[in-house]
Amino acid sequence: MSELVMRAEYINFLRRHRDKQVIKVVSGVRRSGKSTLFKLFQDELLSEGVNQSQIIAVNFEDISYHHLLNYMDLYQYLIDKIHPIEKTYIFLDEIQMIDQFEKVVDSLLLKDNVDLYITGSNAYFLSSELATLLSGRYVQLNMLPLSFKEFVTWHEQKGSNHSLPDLYEAYIQTSFPYAIRIDNPLERFEYLQGLYSTVVLNDIVKRMNIQDVGVLERIIAALFSSIGSLVTVNKIKNTLVSKGYKIAHQTIDRYVKGILDSLIMYEVKRYNIKGKALLESQSKYYTVDTGLRQLVLRDHLQDYGHILENIIYLELKRRGFEVYVGENNQYEVDFVAIAPDNSIEYYQVALSTLDESTLKRELRSLESIDDQYPKYLLTLDQFNQTANYNGIQKLNALQWLMGE
Template identity: 50%
Template structure:
């Protein structure tokens, strides 16, 4: 199994803290595997097998435990007050009144609880309101570039990157067959769209729903408005209301297949309410939806950088500064901004000047970075703006 240190470190940090740990993330991003990795760490630190109880409620062996009273009885029969216990509940939404048993068990100081649930249930917004006990949320993404590269140490970084651009789902890290990879991504996509989005939102026009996502996938890194999507549909001879289109977009965001990134007014230190940008949770969905589109290398790199920034910072926005725009404004754990500009290459002096301009016009002293795929002159300092090779940066430890 691939080590996922950022996530296991988070779990260890919250170990025995009386918080219910809620693990979220797109389907097949590795939530259940994370439980297994964490349990192995606990065992190495002296936790005994009987202190760990792991139940997956999609497994029919535990069908009777989908009744919350039986589940509560099952746990109480296997625990006592003399030692600590670690409870792992996968697909908890299958348990009737699951919140009753989770909240009750969390009252016991020697019980530490970790849960996952389906996207469809999380997107309803009901989950957090049902947990009266204090809880902490961890979002699990597909593999980072560093996690992915750990399986290909014998390849050059550029060769690893060429593979990584296709998909970062853990199951596909060593899959050589293009057909197998495409089938897996299609299956994952169908699970999200059919089981999570269509059922939850009761959508009957799946073809139009998919066209909306195709437009967003083709516009990664560009400003997108509901009107722009509507105009695209009209060109396709499809007429829908703006409210319907907005509902479809929200469904994809809630299904964790895309991320909506608000614009941030740098001078005013406030969020702007229109023209957000969107990024995909995995670039395999882009290839699936746009098989004939070809590579938009600049925006592919930008998508990858966005996901890594999401791992490293509290919040990530698109920056707006008067007439210029900064690709990303990140808010760190001390509530300070950090600025990132992303470019495929800047060997052309005019390109370099353009990419530096938006950062130079920011008049504060917070860190500013220019990330590129340049190999020649890949590291430099332009009056405090630090240029880095993007692949080297992706391999750095979390800041």
């Protein structure tokens, strides 16, 4: 168990909702740690005196459970195993593989002695469809691969004395939990290749019945290469046409939806700061793991500015913000982060602002905002790491990622 990464924030979510009459839903891209989270929580239950017979765990990626892919067969299997008196903890992993799974979980929720936990690896579990099916009877945790802080903490526990910049260099190779134990670059590449292929083939191609996998992968590459840049369907189409592909707008829309549903990428919409409204045209896209991007784009390995921006975006999501690309007059703000209480934070991200012209350009976007919400400039500068420019706080991005 010492090899497992303790995801404190996520395990605390399960603790808070334990034994409550709601379905605990954990969603996230494949291999982000959902199954391991369940294993850690099950071990905790056992250590607190819960008997093994009170825990039922089914992972539908395991072929030994494929006889349960029919929802009625699954329901009967679970009913036969539920403890007659004591609380039974049921964990159903990758339940999106079960057609009409909601009928099973609805029926289980009616039983007073069942505590139910499920995971899913596509955006169906982030959508209004799930809310309609389970209508107020669930709580949801959106799980991402390792944060930089979790990555650093694991290495420190293993006795690492590397500096934060060195660990950051390792972190951008991949943030998937299993991969941090792989020192060999070739083995890590093969692991990511297998993960990427599984997501593309199972969560996009198979789910959406896509015929032209080559075009799909071209679109993924186009989105990966454009992180940090505004993208339109027309821009993607022009890129494909320049490479000899003929494709309709509707097909690109459908393929992009499949990519987003697989949770390997996120769309970030534009937000008019002055008007407090979303803008429909153009979005930015960020990947769930920068290692996957490097896998697909072997010629973008030194694109450090956009990689840092991607990592800051994911961290803002982890901290519970709704994140948008800001527009204020003619200026663009990298991130407008809106908290659950509707308070706002503004972020500009740059590798370095030691050059005066770069500093002036990065500050200009934040200076154009005339409200009093906090404004931050995040960089990797080793010198002049912190400064205050008329209320705009400069911070070292690595320290910020560590929560300092």
